[in-house]
Amino acid sequence: MLRKSWAGWQLAMAVILAVLGTGFSPAMVQAKGVSSDNGISTVLVTELPVQGRNMVSLIYQGGPFRYDKDGSVFGNRERILPASNRGYYREYTVQTPGERSRGARRIVCGGFVPTVPDACYFTDDHYASFRRIVQ
Numbered sequence: 001m002l003r004k005s006w007a008g009w010q011l012a013m014a015v016i017l018a019v020l021g022t023g024f025s026p027a028m029v030q031a032k033g034v035s036s037d038n039g040i041s042t043v044l045v046t047e048l049p050v051q052g053r054n055m056v057s058l059i060y061q062g063g064p065f066r067y068d069k070d071g072s073v074f075g076n077r078e079r080i081l082p083a084s085n086r087g088y089y090r091e092y093t094v095q096t097p098g099e100r101s102r103g104a105r106r107i108v109c110g111g112f113v114p115t116v117p118d119a120c121y122f123t124d125d126h127y128a129s130f131r132r133i134v135q
Contacts, residue, residue: 040080043122043131051095052122055107056133059092062115067093067102074108078127081108090114094122107133 045056058065065071074089081089089110096103104126109117121130 040121041131042134045133045135048122048133049094049105051097052105052107055092055094056120059107059109059117059120060115065092066095069093069102071114080127080130081110081121084110088112094124 045053048056063071070092071090073087074091075086076084076089089108092107092109093102094105094107096105105122105124106127107120107122108127108130109120111117111119120133122133123130
């Protein structure tokens, strides 16, 4: 009996190590149009407004950002995004043509290394709804 459970454990570990070695993550599997994050819908990066695409590029480059609030901690008080520790999410302004203020459009990215986010989300209604940005 012990031999069977040991063999099963070894097989399970081999599968886990194989999956980790491929870079596969369950978070990478999602239906088209719906992410695995609390049923949040998705948007292709190519479908973002040009200002949003530019901001995505700046986020990965580490700036420079136009507004002081860009890169600041986003508290997720609306609780629409998946729950995480404080400091996980950061917000960035997506400029709206003709708007004098920061406007309502934002990109919020989650991750502990700002230039390598785990996931980014777009809102065009000042945090009332989000869509996960996918490649």
